Amino acid sequence: MPANRFNGFTDYGIGIGLRSPHYQHILTRKPVVDWFEIISENFMIDGGRPMHILDQILDQYRVVQHGVSMYFGSADRIDREHLKRLKDLVQRTNTPWLSDHLCWGSVDGRYTHDLLPMPYTFEAAAKTAQKIRDVRDYLEVPIAVENVSSYAEFHVSEMTEWEFLNEVVERADCGILLDVNNIYVSSQNHSFNPFDYVNSVPPERVAQIHIAGHSKYEKYILDTHDHPVIDPVWKLYDCAIQRVGHTATLLEWDDSIPSFREVHNEALKANRFLAKSVLARAV
Amino acid sequence: MNLLTLQRTMAKAVMNPLTPSEHMSSRAPNGEPMANHAAKFIKPNDRLTSFERLEIYNRQYWWRLMSSLAEDFPGLQAVLGNRRFESLCKAYLVAYPSRSFTLRNLGRDLEPWLRKNPQWAGAKQAIALDMVRLEWADIEAFDGAAFEPLKPPDIAKSAGANLRLSLQPYVHLLKLNYPVDSLVLEIKKFNNDTEFLSNAFRERRKRKRVSAVARLKPKTIFLAVHRVAYSVYFRRMSAEEYGLLVSLQKGKTLEQAFDATYSKHSKTFAADLEQVTAWFQNWSHLGWFSAPSQKPARIQKCQKRRSAKK
Numbered sequence: 342m343p344a345n346r347f348n349g350f351t352d353y354g355i356g357i358g359l360r361s362p363h364y365q366h367i368l369t370r371k372p373v374v375d376w377f378e379i380i381s382e383n384f385m386i387d388g389g390r391p392m393h394i395l396d397q398i399l400d401q402y403r404v405v406q407h408g409v410s411m412y413f414g415s416a417d418r419i420d421r422e423h424l425k426r427l428k429d430l431v432q433r434t435n436t437p438w439l440s441d442h443l444c445w446g447s448v449d450g451r452y453t454h455d456l457l458p459m460p461y462t463f464e465a466a467a468k469t470a471q472k473i474r475d476v477r478d479y480l481e482v483p484i485a486v487e488n489v490s491s492y493a494e495f496h497v498s499e500m501t502e503w504e505f506l507n508e509v510v511e512r513a514d515c516g517i518l519l520d521v522n523n524i525y526v527s528s529q530n531h532s533f534n535p536f537d538y539v540n541s542v543p544p545e546r547v548a549q550i551h552i553a554g555h556s557k558y559e560k561y562i563l564d565t566h567d568h569p570v571i572d573p574v575w576k577l578y579d580c581a582i583q584r585v586g587h588t589a590t591l592l593e594w595d596d597s598i599p600s601f602r603e604v605h606n607e608a609l610k611a612n613r614f615l616a617k618s619v620l621a622r623a624v
Numbered sequence: 625m626n627l628l629t630l631q632r633t634m635a636k637a638v639m640n641p642l643t644p645s646e647h648m649s650s651r652a653p654n655g656e657p658m659a660n661h662a663a664k665f666i667k668p669n670d671r672l673t674s675f676e677r678l679e680i681y682n683r684q685y686w687w688r689l690m691s692s693l694a695e696d697f698p699g700l701q702a703v704l705g706n707r708r709f710e711s712l713c714k715a716y717l718v719a720y721p722s723r724s725f726t727l728r729n730l731g732r733d734l735e736p737w738l739r740k741n742p743q744w745a746g747a748k749q750a751i752a753l754d755m756v757r758l759e760w761a762d763i764e765a766f767d768g769a770a771f772e773p774l775k776p777p778d779i780a781k782s783a784g785a786n787l788r789l790s791l792q793p794y795v796h797l798l799k800l801n802y803p804v805d806s807l808v809l810e811i812k813k814f815n816n817d818t819e820f821l822s823n824a825f826r827e828r829r830k831r832k833r834v835s836a837v838a839r840l841k842p843k844t845i846f847l848a849v850h851r852v853a854y855s856v857y858f859r860r861m862s863a864e865e866y867g868l869l870v871s872l873q874k875g876k877t878l879e880q881a882f883d884a885t886y887s888k889h890s891k892t893f894a895a896d897l898e899q900v901t902a903w904f905q906n907w908s909h910l911g912w913f914s915a916p917s918q919k920p921a922r923i924q925k926c927q928k929r930r931s932a933k934k
Binding site for chain 2: 496
């Protein structure tokens, strides 16, 4: 499903996250990159160097916005100041779609700045879907929600994580940013088969895919985005691409960031799976 | 347990301070054993108890927010030392949990909080307050709004006693009791330089920095924290120059600003005329003045982009 209404009918290839250690390289060498993903919150400011850099990037590259603090799943009301600033940025970047996480992170106006897991209940699904609809109507841009890595599950949950994801996106009629690394991390932390998850996702709703590295500890895995992608995650990615088709793919590398070339080369490894899927569909 | 109750319960536990050994407290905020509290809403698995699963989020919360404050206030950390800085940050975060969607705003209440809670800085309260004010101004100057600057001829054209000039939002004026600007500059240089230095050399530099703090003697300085070509600069100025700018920033007319400034000083405006003219030239060359009631440049640029696409 390369182009669909959840990614603005675009046909983007492999992108990487725009991160400050790479600004100089990108602006001076102008490497060929299909698209960059920006963290919206880093540019929801009034001015200065970040906005200057962003404008230069926008002049030369395609940019998609990815947020980390909309907290669709928070019982709190939407922060109007947040939305206003986000809309300013959407108008500036002309992002074809906008993604944020299927999680919560604030309550009573207090922010944890974390991506906290949802209780998988029908009440939470209904409230989250309504919030996604409200945000989409205000921003006037397609929304894709991303599955998060989690380290805890709740007694009150009434369904699996993938059933919850499907419940939310159906109710909200929104897209999915499928993070295959997050699926892998959660599958290890909660002992489920990650392929069950990938195979349950409605392919027609997948707007984008995330890949990343993580850190393994004795009793759990942490989603740290500070390593290359491991083979089991590439296998999940392969499965997702076979199911969904050639889809905009983004490598996240947020900590211990290596050179631009190393990050880009890691992302481009996705090409072998994308090419295979194109070939399979052509036959 | 409905969504709101679960989120309130978990958020309270996640934001509960860690023990000195950086583990989750054995007591929940409501006083019951944390293990029992966590087991009420979090499932255990075959490797981790409910307590241990909740602890992952509790530790991540504190580590993330503490490192954000350390990144934003390295000068305060140098003034207080690591241990005292950490205690202060923990107390501040308990009193003022983040109320913004962005970590950029995490330290915005630090100065008023520290003013009311001097025990956290002890004998270094005065210098700590100066440092917090300077480091917050640094953050605000870095990404503050910029209006279309008034050019020197524009100012000259409309110059008169009743002229009001707006200062750019990214220009911050500070009167400090300690010359903490030099310390911040040293720390910035240290942070830029040390990427490829050996640990031993880094340690020596750190010791030098600590002794620089100890040597800092009280001295009133007047400072403009501003930016040029997207980089933040600290510019020291005289009491008269500072006084004039503060008056203009408050919305006073030129005449009122001159009166307010020179009534407090031994110098007369007439005697200082040449100097004042040079200041105005300098300020307008730096682009510090803007016409009142403008929209930030970012909005103007958005509108330009949108109209270009039509």
